[in-house]
Amino acid sequence: MNLTTKRSEETKQAILAAAEKLFSERGYATVTIRQIAEEAGCSHTTIYIYFQDKEALLYALSTQPLELLKTSLDMLSDDAFLSSDEKLRRLNEQLIRFCLDNRSMYSIFFEANSARVDESEPELAINRMRQHVFHIISRLLGTYLNLPDGDGLLSCSRIYFYMLRGIVGSYTQLEESADSIMARLSPTFHAAFDALLLGFDKQLQDRNG
Template identity: 25%
Template structure:
């Protein structure tokens, strides 16, 4: 029996997720296998399967962390202050842009992966996050918003992040543009409620 490598840590679910996140970002979902993750972790692929059913489940565990962080931020904003509805909507949208631009790799995995193997899993988490965002937007609207208007606002935010993805290092570089973009969306939502 060969001795264990000195200083090597025990293989845990968290250590697998940490390393797999790096590898998914570097190589992409299609190019990465459980065996290649195991090789990087210096363990058997069976050790990974002990914690995760398959590669898609591992990917989902990583994506789920991102949605938990995003949803937590939404809840924090909703619980803060007694702002008027328009200000609360602005803060929600700016927080979404900030999250997406400050966590570009994570955001890409959360919202930009369209592979068949993970589509259903990541879409479920994305839909839950979107529903919370939509509820918050409705709650903080002076009148009832059409579902299509809320979806258009969300897609516009996603488009802003997608446009700057990989071009800027973070939100601060485009903060003024982000604020202008959100103001534009707010005006569109206000016009939508007049009809």
Template identity: 35%
Template sequence: MMTRRKQLSEAMKASIRDAAAALFAEKGYPSVTMREIAKAAGCSHTAIYLYYNSKEELLQQIAIPSLLQLEQRLLELRGRREAVPEDRLLAVCEQYVVFCLTSGSLQTVLFMSGSVRVDDPSPELEVNVIRIRLFTHISQMLHETVTGASEAPDRESAAAIDNGRMLFYYLQGFISTYTGHLEPTAELLERTLPILRQGILTLVRGMKQN
């Protein structure tokens, strides 16, 4: 059966994954060493390479599930039709930003290093596929908020895409400004989230005037 062996092996792999996820979130991807992960997972650093081919692949494997989880949360927020579009957009943007900041430069590193255009038709990394979907969700919500239409445009107008890009630049700037700060994230968010919201509303106000 080989069951006990496989079981232990699976447990080791999971232990490595969890330890790495916690460390990446806590200290940021570049600052975490393979030996550190190994110690936290209870194995030698070479054992990690039995399950993951490289540090980068380990990051990807960890990032994908939590990215999908983020997407689910965004979709759930988007579906709350009892709230006005503006509030839904704010909630979604906030969720996105908080996610990027609390995952301790994990996602940011991913997004930065990808060097993939958000409108790239054939991205190679799965993480970028998900990212583009996130961009689409937020863009469509923005379009609804700006035009007042309750549905996404059947054919994505150029203006809608441009508006989405502007909002994304803004969010990305907010995130990259505060990524890697030493200040505790909770404190940081309390201090800066009002400005984030204000900026989004300012952008939306400006877009509505077109």
């Protein structure tokens, strides 16, 4: 790598680091390209050499983590040796662990510039990845509850994600490591989801009874 290429890559990484810092501190919607440039120590026009717009920065920061999560959940979903309840249990662990490992950015990964989960053809690639993750949650939940695709399963899947969001949101400001949180509180997390699933079962029984 020659000196010019090295400096170019260093500038690009500085821009990404600045965007990540500001997005996590202030939220994606409020941060401007000029603020990112100031944090990165470059001009705002320099950013456009590497990234078309703020959306491209979001995509660059989110793609690899979301792709890794997507691949991991696909493998879990396709595992023929696991029961439906064990798949859900492992899904919970993987999603909570992912969010704790990325606690400064997980809300950006899932929510910034997001589309509705029931939108059939989201325009942005990042929203297609997000929908894929959500559809895995929905598919595993539907199998466990013996609930077909439709408004009922969509509602349950949203509630399930709300639970996940609430659990992780409780620990975003802690300095405690993800390993420590998982070791200390995994039984509580599982109990929370077990209670939610019991509520779903009861609701479905009441409707069908």
